[in-house]
Amino acid sequence: MKIIRKLIRYSMLLLILAVMIFPLLWMFRVSLMESGNSVAFENLFTSSFSFQNYLDLFATSKIGQYLFNSVLVGLVVTVGNIIFCFMTAYTIARYDYIVNKLLFISVILILMIPIHIIIIPMYLLMVKFGIYDSYFALILPWLVNPIGIFLVKQYIEAIPPSMEEAARIDGAGEMRILFRIVMPLCKPVLAVLAIQVFFTNWNSFLFPFILTQSDSVRTLPVALALMQGHQAIDWQHLMAGSAIAVIPVLIVFIIMQKQIVSGITAGGIKQ
Amino acid sequence: MQHKKTTALLLALPWIVTLLLFWLYPIIYSFVVGFTDRQLLSKTWQWVGFDNYIALLSDESFLTALKNTSIFVLGTIPVTTIVALLLALLVNKQFKGRGLFRAGYFLPSITSMVVVALIFTNLFQRGGYIALLAEMLGFTPPQHGFLLDSSTALYSIMAMDIWMAVGYYMLIFLAGLKSIPQELYEAAKIQGAGQVRQFFSITLPLLKPVALFILVINSIKSFQVFVEIFVMTQGKFETSTMVYFIYESGLTTKFNFGYASAAAYILFLIVAVFSFLQFRLLKNRGTV
Numbered sequence: 001m002k003i004i005r006k007l008i009r010y011s012m013l014l015l016i017l018a019v020m021i022f023p024l025l026w027m028f029r030v031s032l033m034e035s036g037n038s039v040a041f042e043n044l045f046t047s048s049f050s051f052q053n054y055l056d057l058f059a060t061s062k063i064g065q066y067l068f069n070s071v072l073v074g075l076v077v078t079v080g081n082i083i084f085c086f087m088t089a090y091t092i093a094r095y096d097y098i099v100n101k102l103l104f105i106s107v108i109l110i111l112m113i114p115i116h117i118i119i120i121p122m123y124l125l126m127v128k129f130g131i132y133d134s135y136f137a138l139i140l141p142w143l144v145n146p147i148g149i150f151l152v153k154q155y156i157e158a159i160p161p162s163m164e165e166a167a168r169i170d171g172a173g174e175m176r177i178l179f180r181i182v183m184p185l186c187k188p189v190l191a192v193l194a195i196q197v198f199f200t201n202w203n204s205f206l207f208p209f210i211l212t213q214s215d216s217v218r219t220l221p222v223a224l225a226l227m228q229g230h231q232a233i234d235w236q237h238l239m240a241g242s243a244i245a246v247i248p249v250l251i252v253f254i255i256m257q258k259q260i261v262s263g264i265t266a267g268g269i270k271q
Numbered sequence: 272m273q274h275k276k277t278t279a280l281l282l283a284l285p286w287i288v289t290l291l292l293f294w295l296y297p298i299i300y301s302f303v304v305g306f307t308d309r310q311l312l313s314k315t316w317q318w319v320g321f322d323n324y325i326a327l328l329s330d331e332s333f334l335t336a337l338k339n340t341s342i343f344v345l346g347t348i349p350v351t352t353i354v355a356l357l358l359a360l361l362v363n364k365q366f367k368g369r370g371l372f373r374a375g376y377f378l379p380s381i382t383s384m385v386v387v388a389l390i391f392t393n394l395f396q397r398g399g400y401i402a403l404l405a406e407m408l409g410f411t412p413p414q415h416g417f418l419l420d421s422s423t424a425l426y427s428i429m430a431m432d433i434w435m436a437v438g439y440y441m442l443i444f445l446a447g448l449k450s451i452p453q454e455l456y457e458a459a460k461i462q463g464a465g466q467v468r469q470f471f472s473i474t475l476p477l478l479k480p481v482a483l484f485i486l487v488i489n490s491i492k493s494f495q496v497f498v499e500i501f502v503m504t505q506g507k508f509e510t511s512t513m514v515y516f517i518y519e520s521g522l523t524t525k526f527n528f529g530y531a532s533a534a535a536y537i538l539f540l541i542v543a544v545f546s547f548l549q550f551r552l553l554k555n556r557g558t559v
Binding site for chain 2: 009012013016017019020021023024026027030080084087088090091092095097099100103106107110112113114115116117118119120121122123124125140141143144149174178199202203205206209210221222224225228235238239242245246249253257260261264
């Protein structure tokens with residue numbers, strides 16, 4: 001009886017797993033097929049395996065450039081968030097002024113505003129500043145984000161302030177306390193923040209799409225989405241490009257699963 | 272003391288600048304511009320009062336977008352929430368390989384939406400994998416593929432969104448399940464409550480805050496569905512949504528900023544009312 005139950009349980013689990021990962025496996029499989037053939041199910045097993053599509057992409061398209069853009073923008077935005085979210089969170093958590101209460105309210109309010117409201121004005125703003133279609137347009141608005149501030153603030157509030165006070169009595173300056181004492185203590189939450197910000201940025205489409213138009217600054221997801229519209233779809237190369245966008249995420253996910261999960265659940269528990 | 276106050280403000284400066292420049296200014300700007308007839312190429316513009324709003328309410332394509340967005344939200348959210356809860360219950364117990372299954376179920380939600388949309392465009396196409404599957408199950412797939420048919424396109428995209436999101440909400444449910452004190456179940460067991468009874472009188476009521484959180488963030492997200500529409504159908508075949516409409520009217524051909532901004536504020540209002548109602552509904556039930 002127990003064995004049958006176990007069997008049912010595992011077959012259910014496996015069936016769902018198959019449904020969940022099949023599309024990604026399909027992407028990898030198609031990306032390794034010989035280009036030019038139709039992508040039919042029959043070819044799944046009969047077609048050959050080769051990395052030619054990947055090589056083609058780097059040789060003939062600008063995918064190297066897109067990849068570089070995505071990495072550059074992602075890294076700068078991530079570093080910005082680590083520093084700026086931390087600074088703001090520290091102020092809100094540790095200084096007790098009315099201004100800080102207001103700051104916290106601003107964080108919560110912005111958290112609840114649907115982002116579509118700012119699509120049009122953001123476009124106009126970037127045009128007006130003369131940074132439309134540049135790295136600045138992709139980086140400047142996202143250097144600090146309300147979810148990140150909230151996350152780090154919760155964490156700092158749980159740290160007893162005794163260490164900071166001791167350092168203050170020893171005559172350490174505020175900046176020294178902030179970056180030499182508190183920041184190292186916040187490493188776990190900053191790691192969570194970094195991963196979240198990088199993933200969001202890496203996958204983001206809407207704003208990079210409306211704020212850029214040339215290949216020199218275009219990020220990978222935008223390039224992929226627009227690649228499809230051009231001629232008859234060349235699935236093998238398109239899936240190879242998609243795989244290139246997914247592989248870094250997969251690697252980070254496998255290495256840092258714990259941090260990713262705790263970042264998501266932190267949001268769920270705070271309610 | 273004065274010195275410390277300056278430090279405090281200085282530290283928050285990046286956020287204050289971002290807040291004013293990239294959040295408050297755009298939010299106010301788009302509210303104001305919604306009452307004008309501003310377009311990209313016209314140098315002059317004038318106040319038109321509620322004209323944009325009135326025009327929107329009789330604009331066929333806006334109403335279609337509104338209808339499609341409603342179908343999308345009302346169709347995906349209950350299914351996503353229930354499936355996510357079931358998945359969470361399935362992988363909550365201790366068993367061999369649990370971590371692997373959790374990770375596998377969660378995998379779609381960390382993949383880029385553009386990539387997922389591209390993969391499913393392929394899977395949904397004529398003679399594609401899902402059409403094959405449908406035939407095997409005895410259905411006749413649409414002649415030109417699921418995405419090129421008005422009766423299936425939107426629902427196909429909704430199915431994909433559910434597939435993509437359940438793992439993420441499963442994780443949040445799992446965190447909620449973990450925070451339920453184990454003693455409650457033990458006490459219930461001693462009093463002879465079966466598993467079903469335990470689920471309905473302990474698990475479900477205590478998961479209410481988590482469920483509320485999921486409902487609210489999922490509906491804010493779902494009301495703004497855009498990327499998958501852009502990639503998979505370009506708003507054709509009865510799939511245009513509110514954000515797609517805002518994009519199309521504001522940032523393509525006509526660059527009708529005023530009109531698009533008014534549409535954005537209507538959507539904002541709907542999202543706000545919807546979130547508020549969800550809060551009220553679940554709060555009230557919680558006290559009974």
